[in-house]
Amino acid sequence: MQVLTINGQRRELDVDPDMPLLWAIRDVLELTGTKFGCGQALCGACTVMVDGMPARSCQTSVGDAAGKPIVTIEGVDGKVAQAVQAAWIKLDVPQCGYCQSGQIISAVGLLSQNRKPNDDEIDAAMSGNLCRCATYHRIRGAIHEAARMLEA
Missing domain, CATH: 3.10.20.30 (Beta-grasp domain)
Incomplete structure (x- = not known):
């Protein structure tokens, strides 16, 4: 057991x-x-x-x-998760959506450790998450947007 x-x-x-x-x-x-x-x-x-x-x-x-x-994605919550989810919606990140639960979890993990990541830090934290639709620029933008939301 x-x-x-x-x-x-x-x-x-x-x-x-x-x-x-x-x-x-x-x-x-x-x-x-x-x-x-x-x-x-x-x-x-x-x-x-x-x-x-x-x-x-x-x-x-x-x-x-x-x-x-x-x-899991079903249980992710809290201020960081809410900011990430709001930024994802605001910047219309997903296309097919298949990778999004993993992308969101990784973004929450990054912002939980680093509230003001730069592009290189975002790219490093997200490098293990592939997106078949190549929305990487929107993902990076959404992480920056979530970081701004967390400052407010």
């Missing part, structure tokens, strides 16, 4: 500790906002927060995440 705290709720899962966290989130807990992209931690579509830091859930095992707070 594995015990996970997901989006503030303690959950007991009867799964192998080596199971990728992604499959526990999507298939067992039926939280489908976290997407499967590449399965190799290269695209960022599966990004969730584990212990306050963005992590690729396709390569993080349930056993490694056990005992740490996990936040």
Whole structure:
């Protein structure tokens, strides 16, 4: 039995500790906002927060995440998350939307650590998140906009 705290709720899962966290989130807990992209931690579509830091859930095992707070796109909240979500809407960031849950989680992780990132810091923090629609300039702009909202 594995015990996970997901989006503030303690959950007991009867799964192998080596199971990728992604499959526990999507298939067992039926939280489908976290997407499967590449399965190799290269695209960022599966990004969730584990212990306050963005992590690729396709390569993080349930056993490694056990005992740490996990936040999926369904549970992301707070002032930083609200600013990121508002900026995403204001700047019309998504096109197809497939990568957006991972992009938002990574942006929240960045702004939680650095409230005034420059372009290089944004690019470094977001470099593991691929966007098939290439909206990178809007993503960067939305992160700057969210940072401005957080100053107010």
